[in-house]
Amino acid sequence: MLGENVGVLQQLFSPSVQHTLDLIGIFVFAISGALLAVRKNFDVFGIAMLAEVTALGGGVFRDLVIGAVPPAAFTDLGYFLTPLLAALLVVFLHPQVERIQTGVNVFDAAGLGLFCVTGTTKAYDYGLNLTASAALGLATAVGGGVLRDVLANEVPSLLRWDRDLYAVPAIVGATMVVLCIHYDVLTPLASGVAAVTAFVLRLLAMRFHWRAPRAWNRRSTVREEQSPAPSRHG
Amino acid sequence: MLGENVGVLQQLFSPSVQHTLDLIGIFVFAISGALLAVRKNFDVFGIAMLAEVTALGGGVFRDLVIGAVPPAAFTDLGYFLTPLLAALLVVFLHPQVERIQTGVNVFDAAGLGLFCVTGTTKAYDYGLNLTASAALGLATAVGGGVLRDVLANEVPSLLRWDRDLYAVPAIVGATMVVLCIHYDVLTPLASGVAAVTAFVLRLLAMRFHWRAPRAWNRRSTVREEQSPAPSRHG
Amino acid sequence: MLGENVGVLQQLFSPSVQHTLDLIGIFVFAISGALLAVRKNFDVFGIAMLAEVTALGGGVFRDLVIGAVPPAAFTDLGYFLTPLLAALLVVFLHPQVERIQTGVNVFDAAGLGLFCVTGTTKAYDYGLNLTASAALGLATAVGGGVLRDVLANEVPSLLRWDRDLYAVPAIVGATMVVLCIHYDVLTPLASGVAAVTAFVLRLLAMRFHWRAPRAWNRRSTVREEQSPAPSRHG
Numbered sequence: 230m231l232g233e234n235v236g237v238l239q240q241l242f243s244p245s246v247q248h249t250l251d252l253i254g255i256f257v258f259a260i261s262g263a264l265l266a267v268r269k270n271f272d273v274f275g276i277a278m279l280a281e282v283t284a285l286g287g288g289v290f291r292d293l294v295i296g297a298v299p300p301a302a303f304t305d306l307g308y309f310l311t312p313l314l315a316a317l318l319v320v321f322l323h324p325q326v327e328r329i330q331t332g333v334n335v336f337d338a339a340g341l342g343l344f345c346v347t348g349t350t351k352a353y354d355y356g357l358n359l360t361a362s363a364a365l366g367l368a369t370a371v372g373g374g375v376l377r378d379v380l381a382n383e384v385p386s387l388l389r390w391d392r393d394l395y396a397v398p399a400i401v402g403a404t405m406v407v408l409c410i411h412y413d414v415l416t417p418l419a420s421g422v423a424a425v426t427a428f429v430l431r432l433l434a435m436r437f438h439w440r441a442p443r444a445w446n447r448r449s450t451v452r453e454e455q456s457p458a459p460s461r462h463g
Numbered sequence: 464m465l466g467e468n469v470g471v472l473q474q475l476f477s478p479s480v481q482h483t484l485d486l487i488g489i490f491v492f493a494i495s496g497a498l499l500a501v502r503k504n505f506d507v508f509g510i511a512m513l514a515e516v517t518a519l520g521g522g523v524f525r526d527l528v529i530g531a532v533p534p535a536a537f538t539d540l541g542y543f544l545t546p547l548l549a550a551l552l553v554v555f556l557h558p559q560v561e562r563i564q565t566g567v568n569v570f571d572a573a574g575l576g577l578f579c580v581t582g583t584t585k586a587y588d589y590g591l592n593l594t595a596s597a598a599l600g601l602a603t604a605v606g607g608g609v610l611r612d613v614l615a616n617e618v619p620s621l622l623r624w625d626r627d628l629y630a631v632p633a634i635v636g637a638t639m640v641v642l643c644i645h646y647d648v649l650t651p652l653a654s655g656v657a658a659v660t661a662f663v664l665r666l667l668a669m670r671f672h673w674r675a676p677r678a679w680n681r682r683s684t685v686r687e688e689q690s691p692a693p694s695r696h697g
Numbered sequence: 698m699l700g701e702n703v704g705v706l707q708q709l710f711s712p713s714v715q716h717t718l719d720l721i722g723i724f725v726f727a728i729s730g731a732l733l734a735v736r737k738n739f740d741v742f743g744i745a746m747l748a749e750v751t752a753l754g755g756g757v758f759r760d761l762v763i764g765a766v767p768p769a770a771f772t773d774l775g776y777f778l779t780p781l782l783a784a785l786l787v788v789f790l791h792p793q794v795e796r797i798q799t800g801v802n803v804f805d806a807a808g809l810g811l812f813c814v815t816g817t818t819k820a821y822d823y824g825l826n827l828t829a830s831a832a833l834g835l836a837t838a839v840g841g842g843v844l845r846d847v848l849a850n851e852v853p854s855l856l857r858w859d860r861d862l863y864a865v866p867a868i869v870g871a872t873m874v875v876l877c878i879h880y881d882v883l884t885p886l887a888s889g890v891a892a893v894t895a896f897v898l899r900l901l902a903m904r905f906h907w908r909a910p911r912a913w914n915r916r917s918t919v920r921e922e923q924s925p926a927p928s929r930h931g
Contacts, residue, residue: 527761527766528757528761528766528767528768528771529766529767530766530767589767590767591767591771591772592771592772592774594774594777594778595767595771595772595777598771598777599771609848613847613848613850616850617850618737618848618849618850619743619848621742621743621746622734622737622739622740622742622743622746622747622848623738623739623740623743624738624739624740624743630742630746631742634742674740675740675741675742675743676740676741677735677738677739677740677741678735678741678744678787678788678789678791679788679789679790679791
């Protein structure tokens with residue numbers, strides 16, 4: 230299994246470029262985790278842990294599913310230290326970081342685009358079928374954020390109707406990658422295009438507040454649904 | 464390890480029957496996940512994801528524990544698509560689906576009975592001891608529902624004292640399977656009997672509102688315990 | 698991979714001693730899970746399950762990450778039965794157990810010290826680097842408690858600023874182990890010293906209510922931050 234790992238993923242980018250992009254994605258995801266931890270009033274260790282989980286959770290889940298153990302997050306020191314750096318920045322500069330929230334969101338969108346592409350590619354390199362690879366690419370991109378919200382005891386913003394589209398851009402990016410693989414045209418360029426497409430879609434979703442519909446005829450009942458009651462007696 | 468997989472499980476049912484039963488169980492679990500997502504007012508993608516997690520979560524956990532990677536949920540396209548179909552149905556027909564909630568509960572009970580049997584058998588096929596196999600059978604049957612409630616930010620209904628028995632029927636079914644294995648009498652018939660027993664026990668629990676006791680002398684304090692306060696200061 | 702398992706860990710303690718210490722740690726962690734389940738008013742099966750998850754969750758996560766499948770929790774009957782015994786005790790004696798909460802906390806501190814050492818050592822035996830080994834040792838020690846709080850739908854007390862230091866003692870213990878490994882002086886004695894150090898640090902943290910700082914200039918805003926509002930709109 231591990232042998233197959235020399236494959237599509239390697240050809241995509243030169244390792245150094247790939248690695249740098251990974252670290253950037255990890256860094257910005259860690260920032261979002263650390264900022265939520267600050268809002269939840271966690272202590273510095275809680276902030277560091279939420280940063281780690283948010284940045285690495287999606288990739289660890291992907292690696293466990295494809296059998297790539299130990300996950301990259303536990304073999305590459307840079308993957309482990311980058312979230313700590315992000316947490317440190319947030320601990321001392323969170324007012325400034327929150328002020329540049331837009332900037333953070335742009336980086337987060339970049340991480341989303343990158344991870345859905347590399348996650349899909351790595352899953353395929355480990356022998357999963359195209360659909361499963363795309364699903365794992367999505368899980369890689371959004372998994373960390375879901376873990377972040379679960380640990381913060383909040384409903385994952387990924388699932389909430391009142392959040393701008395987040396999953397869709399990742400789904401589009403992952404789908405483009407598997408289509409390229411299917412038609413055997415997955416070049417570094419094609420992968421870049423897929424990542425940029427997901428990135429831009431997420432930016433547009435934030436800019437124009439694109440949202441996904443809810444279930445048929447929910448609109449009328451939204452207020453009552455949002456009341457705390459359900460989660461109380463859940 | 465994988466080699467052992469040709470074993471008890473294969474003999475249980477013809478693959479096609481086994482596969483069909485699996486898909487039915489996955490479908491009904493997905494329905495329960497999608498319905499909760501609608502109640503929580505998630506968007507259509509949140510509904511689809513909660514349906515996937517509810518339907519496949521228990522099996523993925525089992526497969527990760529026994530080392531069956533990638534998990535079946537990521538290798539069988541039907542396992543992946545069935546929850547999407549369930550989500551689609553719920554998105555457009557949830558008032559009708561909720562109206563036939565009883566019907567859904569009956570199917571859910573069927574899924575519970577089936578999964579505790581197949582989960583236990585597969586774990587044993589992968590070399591786990593009888594107790595661990597039964598425990599994983601239980602985890603396969605209830606794991607998805609627990610993940611569903613955690614992602615919906617609710618206390619898992621599996622754990623709540625004010626819910627009809629859910630774990631017990633699965634424990635009984637899983638125990639029957641390991642006893643059959645121990646006495647070397649695990650025939651398809653015996654497995655069917657175990658699944659039906661768990662199924663019927665769950666139906667009876669719902670019909671007569673069987674509930675498990677709580678810790679000694681809790682009754683007096685239940686009201687105060689149910690107040691939101693604890694979860695607030697958790 | 699598995700082959701390497703005959704290694705540092707074996708030399709640490711005689712298997713029987715090691716095993717006994719493990720069971721003690723599992724027992725006390727299970728007690729903490731069962732007590733929370735009682736406070737949350739779960740039924741007896743919910744209490745048993747929360748006890749199992751709290752006691753075994755950290756180790757299962759570690760074993761999945763290092764590829765030690767099936768995890769020890771599923772191969773050693775004692776690991777599985779001990780939490781059930783703890784749950785049984787709590788179900789019938791929880792008023793008394795709560796009365797000796799301090800005693801429980803002392804045992805929990807002992808489990809923390811032990812697990813951070815054995816978790817780190819086992820991770821290193823499976824070929825992880827020193828930093829990753831220490832991180833997994835920390836995860837082994839605190840993972841079960843985090844799962845416990847997530848299943849109870851509470852903010853993990855590990856992350857809360859208003860809790861006495863819990864992660865830090867485990868970090869110190871795990872760090873001491875990796876330093877000993879690095880300088881090739883990891884004797885049973887050294888491991889014992891690391892475990893005792895973590896144990897004592899945790900006791901001191903509880904005794905003197907040591908707490909970690911929060912993010913810069915949070916103090917002023919703590920009250921508003923603690924209001925339920927955030928988790929409502931999370």
